[in-house]
Amino acid sequence: MTNIELKNLLTDLIDEFHFKNLKTNKLIIFVGLLGDFDSFEYAINLSKFIISSKTNNLDIFFIAIGNEKGKEKFCKYTGFPESNLKVVNNNQLHNIVGASQGLNIGLGGWINMTLMLMGIGSSKTLKEVVRGYIGDKEANQIYNDFDQINLFNFFKFSGKLFEKPFGKGYLRPFELATFRLNNMIEIFKNWKDYMIDTKYLPQRSCTFIIDQNNNVIYKYFSKDILNYSKDMKSPLDFLNKYL
DSSP: OOHHHHHHHHHHHHHHTTOOOOSSEEEEEEEEETTSHHHHHHHHHHHHHHHHOOOOOEEEEEEEEOOHHHHHHHHHHHOOOGGGEEEESSSHHHHHHTOOOOOOOSSOHHHHHHHHHTTTTOTTHHHHHHHHHHOBTTSOOSOOTTOEEEETTTEEEETHHHHHHHOSSSBOTTHHHHHHHHHHHHHHHTHHHHOSOGGGTTOOOEEEEEOTTOOEEEEEEOOSTTOOSSOTTSTTHHHHHHO
16 A cells, blocks of 8 residues: 555545544554454553643544454543544455454464564564563653552552552553553453454554644554554553654
């Protein structure tokens, strides 16, 4: 697909999906299933960005594979605005814009995803999993002292727990892993609503920014699980560079 074709398609989708198109620049993200780890993590980070950002020139649109019931639960959990999330029932649009379908060895979505989580056809995934457990001095912390964390309605603690052994001001050991475990619990609790068809489990995301003239000024295509951004240490840093 040429840049002109992509530009026309993205602007047409904004109109077709009746997205609230009010700002100068547009961030358009295609994710896989609503219940994908990357979908949850990306949406939560963007929700925090929307709340904390002082800029007012960016609309953020999400296109995910799912249904309306899953969309409602997804937005309630992640904080992402329902009006800017469109659910589709297949990956046809993802294929048109060039998003990776992920690994496919012909044995179904579960097998494909499991292999990708092991690093097969998804070379950056294991590194990102390990980072969740060992921490990262170059990344920001996730939890503040008074954030309440509830795992399985059994382990309940505050973000202060990470500060006592590891300090603060960076991504502490086990912090990202805890965040992802919490998301995983939510996904498994509502599996049927978030995962409408497991053949799409390997589907990866892609991200575009279009400017005030509807020109595509940024694009990123993920090929690996837990790598929805070019720089996972600071996954939304590209917004500062391109806006």
